[in-house]
Amino acid sequence: MDTINTLIDASIRGTLLGITIFFxxxxxxxxxxxxxxxxxxxLHWLCPNCKWFQPKQEVKDTE
Structure with a gap:
């Protein structure tokens, strides 16, 4: 009986620990x-003209 109680207690502690770590x-x-x-x-406010902050331009196909 003591072994079963220990296993149940360990599983409950493990579940609560897992839930806590997840959140x-x-x-x-x-x-x-x-x-x-x-x-x-x-950084965008600090350097508004930097190329690496500008949105990427979409390539338009001309038909």
Whole structure:
């Protein structure tokens, strides 16, 4: 009985740890995405004429 209780306790702890790590990772990814967006907007504001910030031009076919 003690072994079964230990296994159940370990599975519950593992599940809660996995869920916690998943949400922590999602939150960290969201923060990094926001930080990169803010940095890109700041650099665009700082250097508006830089070519690497301009939207890519679509190639138009002339028929």
């Amino acid at each position: 922590w990772g999602c939150g960290l990814a969201a923060i990094w995405k926001w930080l990169f967006g803010v940095t890109k907007k700041f």
